[in-house]
Amino acid sequence: MKVMSLFLLGVAVFFGIIGVIYWFTSYEDAGFLMLIGAALLGLLPGSYYLWWTYHMKLQPEEDPDAAMEDSAGTVDSFPGSSIWPFILGMGAMFALLTFVFGLWLAPIAGALILSALIGVTVESRRGGAV
Amino acid sequence: MTTTIERPEVITPEELGGPEGHHPDALHGDADHGHHEGPSGILNWLTSTDHKVIGKSYMITSLVTFFIAGIMAVVIRAQLLDPHTSLVSYQTYNELFTMHGSLMLYLFAGPFAFGGLANYIVPLQVGAPDMAFPRLNALSYWLYLGGVITMLSGFLVAGGAASFGWVSYAPLSNATNSPGAGADLWLMALALTGFSAIFTGVNLVATILYLRAPGMTMFRVPIFSWNMLVTAILILIAFPVLFAAVVMLFCDRHFGTHIFSVEGGGSPVLWQHLFWFFGHPEVYILALPYFGMVTDILPVFSRKPVFGYKGMVFATMSIAALSTGVWAHHMFTTGVVLLPFFSLLSYLIAVPTGIKFFNWIGTMWRGQLSFQSPMLFSIGFLLIFLVGGVTGVLLASPPVDFMTHDTYFVVAHFHNVLIGTAVFGGFAGFYFWYPKMFGRMLREGLGKLHFWFLFIGFWVTFMPQYLLGLHGMPRRVASYAPDTGWTTLNVISTLGTYVIGFSFLFFLINLMVSWRKPVPSGPNPWDGHGLEWFTSSPPPHHNYTHLPPIRSERPTWDYNHPEHRTVVHKPKGKKFAAPNKGDKETVGAPS
Numbered sequence: 258m259k260v261m262s263l264f265l266l267g268v269a270v271f272f273g274i275i276g277v278i279y280w281f282t283s284y285e286d287a288g289f290l291m292l293i294g295a296a297l298l299g300l301l302p303g304s305y306y307l308w309w310t311y312h313m314k315l316q317p318e319e320d321p322d323a324a325m326e327d328s329a330g331t332v333d334s335f336p337g338s339s340i341w342p343f344i345l346g347m348g349a350m351f352a353l354l355t356f357v358f359g360l361w362l363a364p365i366a367g368a369l370i371l372s373a374l375i376g377v378t379v380e381s382r383r384g385g386a387v
Numbered sequence: 388m389t390t391t392i393e394r395p396e397v398i399t400p401e402e403l404g405g406p407e408g409h410h411p412d413a414l415h416g417d418a419d420h421g422h423h424e425g426p427s428g429i430l431n432w433l434t435s436t437d438h439k440v441i442g443k444s445y446m447i448t449s450l451v452t453f454f455i456a457g458i459m460a461v462v463i464r465a466q467l468l469d470p471h472t473s474l475v476s477y478q479t480y481n482e483l484f485t486m487h488g489s490l491m492l493y494l495f496a497g498p499f500a501f502g503g504l505a506n507y508i509v510p511l512q513v514g515a516p517d518m519a520f521p522r523l524n525a526l527s528y529w530l531y532l533g534g535v536i537t538m539l540s541g542f543l544v545a546g547g548a549a550s551f552g553w554v555s556y557a558p559l560s561n562a563t564n565s566p567g568a569g570a571d572l573w574l575m576a577l578a579l580t581g582f583s584a585i586f587t588g589v590n591l592v593a594t595i596l597y598l599r600a601p602g603m604t605m606f607r608v609p610i611f612s613w614n615m616l617v618t619a620i621l622i623l624i625a626f627p628v629l630f631a632a633v634v635m636l637f638c639d640r641h642f643g644t645h646i647f648s649v650e651g652g653g654s655p656v657l658w659q660h661l662f663w664f665f666g667h668p669e670v671y672i673l674a675l676p677y678f679g680m681v682t683d684i685l686p687v688f689s690r691k692p693v694f695g696y697k698g699m700v701f702a703t704m705s706i707a708a709l710s711t712g713v714w715a716h717h718m719f720t721t722g723v724v725l726l727p728f729f730s731l732l733s734y735l736i737a738v739p740t741g742i743k744f745f746n747w748i749g750t751m752w753r754g755q756l757s758f759q760s761p762m763l764f765s766i767g768f769l770l771i772f773l774v775g776g777v778t779g780v781l782l783a784s785p786p787v788d789f790m791t792h793d794t795y796f797v798v799a800h801f802h803n804v805l806i807g808t809a810v811f812g813g814f815a816g817f818y819f820w821y822p823k824m825f826g827r828m829l830r831e832g833l834g835k836l837h838f839w840f841l842f843i844g845f846w847v848t849f850m851p852q853y854l855l856g857l858h859g860m861p862r863r864v865a866s867y868a869p870d871t872g873w874t875t876l877n878v879i880s881t882l883g884t885y886v887i888g889f890s891f892l893f894f895l896i897n898l899m900v901s902w903r904k905p906v907p908s909g910p911n912p913w914d915g916h917g918l919e920w921f922t923s924s925p926p927p928h929h930n931y932t933h934l935p936p937i938r939s940e941r942p943t944w945d946y947n948h949p950e951h952r953t954v955v956h957k958p959k960g961k962k963f964a965a966p967n968k969g970d971k972e973t974v975g976a977p978s
Contacts, residue, residue: 260605261596264704268620271708275732279712283725287660288715295624295711317601323937332392332598335517335929338426338434342522346529349582350537353575356637357568377522 258319262306268299339380345373392516395931397601436521437928441528442507443824446817448528449499452535456490457888459483464848464884467877470869480865481550482569486541488553489573492673493580494535496809500676501587501622502531504816505615507824509591511919512612514600514937516929519593523586530583538576541569549573552863554666555636557647557658562640571640574633581626581633584672588622591615600918602937606700609917609940610693613700614679617707621668621675624711629665632658656721663714671710673805674772675703677812678743681765684819685747686941687913688762689754692953695746696940702746705739719788726785733783740776744769759913760834764815767842768807775803778853793863796856799849806845814841814894822908825901826924833897840890847883851876916941 276292279285317323348369355362426434432444463483466474475483510518518524541548546567551560555573558564595608595616608616636658638644645651647658686693693699713733715724747769756762778800781787791797814837821829855876860867867873911920920943922931935946939953 258596265620267704268708272711275712279725279728282728285660285725287657288664291628291660291664292712298624318599318603319605320602321604321607321938323601332394332516335392336436336522338431339436339522339525340434342436342525343433343529346526346533349530350533350579353533353578354537354572356641357571357575 258306258313258316259310262303262310265299265303265306267303269296269303270299272296272299336380339377341373341377341380344369344376348373392929394601395514395934397936398933436517436525438506438510438518438521438524439824439925441524442503442505444528445498445506445531446503448532448535449495449503452490453495453499454891455539456487456495457891459487459490461884461888463487464881466865467867468881469874469878470867470871472866475865477865478547478550481863482542482548484863485549485552485573486538489538489549489576491805491809492553492669493577494531494538496673496805496813497584497669498531498580499809499813500673500680501584501591501615501618502527504680504813504820505591505611505618505676506587508820508919509612509615510594510598511823511922511926511930512609512917513595513598514603514918514931514934515594515598516931518590519598520590524590527583527586527590530579530586534576534578534580534583537572537579541572544568544572554662555658556662557636557639557655558649560636560640560658561648571637574637577633578630581630584622585626588619588626591619592623595619600931600934600937603918606697607937607940607942609679610682610696610699610703611676611679611917614675614682614703617703618672618675621672621707621710625665625668625672628661629669632661632665635661656718656723659718659721660714663717664711666717667714668707668711670801670804671707674808675707677768677808677816678703680816680819681747681768681812682743682750683917684761684765684815685750686754687819687915688757688759688765689751690757690914691750691754692916692939692941693746694749694752695742698742699746702739702742706736706743709736709739713783716783716788719785720792730783730785734780737776737780744773759818760829760831760838761815761819761913763835763838764811764818767838768811768815770807771803771811771842771845772807775800775805775807778803791856793861794856795852795860795862798862799852799856802849802852806849810841819913820919821901822912823919823924823926826908827901827905828908828912829897829901833893833900837890837893837897840886840893844883844886844888844890848880848887849883851880851883855880911943911947914944914947916944918942921946 272292272295276289276296279292280289283289348366351362351366351369355366431440435441462475463480466472466480506518506524510516538548544567546569548569549555549565549572551565551570560570595612599608635644635646639647639653645653647653647655649655682693682699709732713729713736715729716733718724719726719729758766778796782791782797782800818829818834821827855873858871858873858876860871860873867877908924910923912924913920918934918937919926921935935942939945941953945952
């Protein structure tokens with residue numbers, strides 16, 4: 258966790274410095290804004306992880322000497338097979354094709370996306386924690 | 388239906404009667420924990436959320452786009468064979484080079500690495516049962532496939548496919564200069580694959596951060612997975628900008644906005660800023676995964692640990708960071724960018740890349756080298772990427788860039804970079820991990836033939852293009868005048884392309900032979916180092932029933948060779964235990 262937070266904060270510091278230098282040498286706003294955006298992208302998760310680094314007990318994957326007994330327990334819950342990502346993906350494709358070929362495709366896209374959203378919600382409830 | 392995954396049990400060689408006694412593979416009798424109850428056949432492909440199935444789908448789809456785009460390249464080169472060839476019309480030629488670049492960059496080189504090999508290998512390398520968000524992972528693939536279909540369908544609509552080059556510069560890409568549905572389909576394909584990449588990036592970050600096996604600290608994660616983590620961060624920086632630019636361009640084309648047009652008060656150069664803020668990190672999104680593959684392959688075929696592990700990690704980070712600050716070196720000739728800033732940062736990238744080269748050579752230095760196909764392709768990568776890197780340093784110099792901008796010199800340079808990484812690095816990874824993915828070997832002889840024809844064909848194709856560029860031949864032209872003196876070099880270059888095309892026949896035959904007459908690979912055919920070589924080939928549904936103790940960056944090697952365990956250097960004064968709790972050995976004592 259600590260390595261990752263320092264890594265992300267490094268991203269923030271690097272782009273912050275580069276962004277400021279870039280602004281005062283070029284006064285070009287598009288590049289400056291994108292550099293500052295990249296700095297924020299590092300800053301937000303980086304400070305979140307840094308906070309957790311000091312509020313969380315050492316995880317087995319962070320412990321260089323993790324022993325067998327540390328490895329017991331649940332990793333996580335994983336979903337099984339599901340048709341809904343396919344339906345949602347095709348819905349997204351038809352939604353974007355609507356912009357190219359016209360509104361007649363919109364009902365197909367809407368039906369696919371809506372059914373996928375309902376389907377995946379029902380599936381999650383039935384399957385327990387996801 | 389969800390499945391709760393328990394952590395795999397950690398086993399030591401002693402418990403199994405030593406590494407030579409029982410391989411952990413023998414424990415995989417009940418490989419699926421009894422949980423694998425999904426459908427089979429085409430329904431499995433449509434519904435699977437298993438990272439291995441999705442990774443293979445990604446790989447197959449991206450290889451198909453690679454072959455389609457490769458055939459386009461052969462047609463492009465055949466058109467340029469001599470000044471009088473008229474194989475295709477000028478409009479078709481423009482469509483072909485646009486789609487060749489777009490398919491190769493957006494739909495092959497990236498997805499093959501971060502959707503295909505990374506999807507399959509990263510969870511195995513960090514000891515995870517799957518990607519962190521399996522259904523999001525499946526959605527990524529379907530968005531990607533939607534993008535492939537959308538982009539290729541440009542050839543079916545009136546007016547043909549997009550024909551403004553893979554960079555889609557304004558004002559060439561506006562509704563007046565590029566009318567028709569082909570250009571719009573191209574934009575929508577970018578939106579779909581962009582989101583697919585973003586979702587995969589999120590998935591990779593979450594998997595590497597939260598699903599590592601016990602003992603797999605960040606500085607024990609194999610370099611390939613490290614590079615994928617850094618690549619994923621780059622994806623998250625770059626692709627949203629591309630999506631925003633695509634939306635703006637679409638609004639310019641259809642909704643009457645003037646963001647990129649001078650007549651409405653907009654700026655065409657803004658498109659270049661937005662595009663290259665995505666486009667240059669994209670080059671490293673395409674390169675870093677392949678650096679990682681080669682870094683994992685060289686130690687195995689040198690029978691040594693990787694030289695300068697942490698140096699490699701920091702070099703990757705530096706390359707990624709610098710790559711995001713150099714976008715306008717593609718825009719030197721616009722005359723409105725800050726030349727010293729972008730030139731300096733571009734030069735600086737040579738430093739971490741040089742460190743990587745030093746470490747790659749250091750890894751091989753005095754090792755017990757063996758030259759199987761993955762190693763040959765890795766060495767091919769080193770040589771070809773080196774020349775691409777050196778010509779890149781040349782192009783970072785504004786005076787040289789002004790001379791060679793939009794000539795064949797640039798074409799040769801970026802093919803040197805991208806074929807070095809995505810093709811040589813990519814096939815090194817493919818030959819290396821194919822036994823893990825399919826449980827069978829590829830034939831060495833055919834692999835070597837593939838390598839040598841590809842390697843020689845590459846130089847024959849692209850070395851003449853450097854000279855053509857220096858003689859002033861512009862890129863993106865469908866013909867040239869006979870009195871320019873470019874014909875001989877173009878003939879040589881085209882013949883080289885035929886050799887490259889021919890080399891892939893050996894690859895296809897190799898796949899067919901391995902499919903028809905399988906030679907079982909066993910779990911660890913190369914005596915590999917990473918965790919992925921510990922489980923069976925192909926791995927069971929949730930990857931591991933047992934894990935070795937993880938005490939260095941090469942746990943499988945340590946398990947199989949207890950007498951040559953990786954020595955872990957730790958700084959003085961820090962408290963640490965013996966490499967294995969309960970072990971009396973003191974390998975890893977402070978020096």
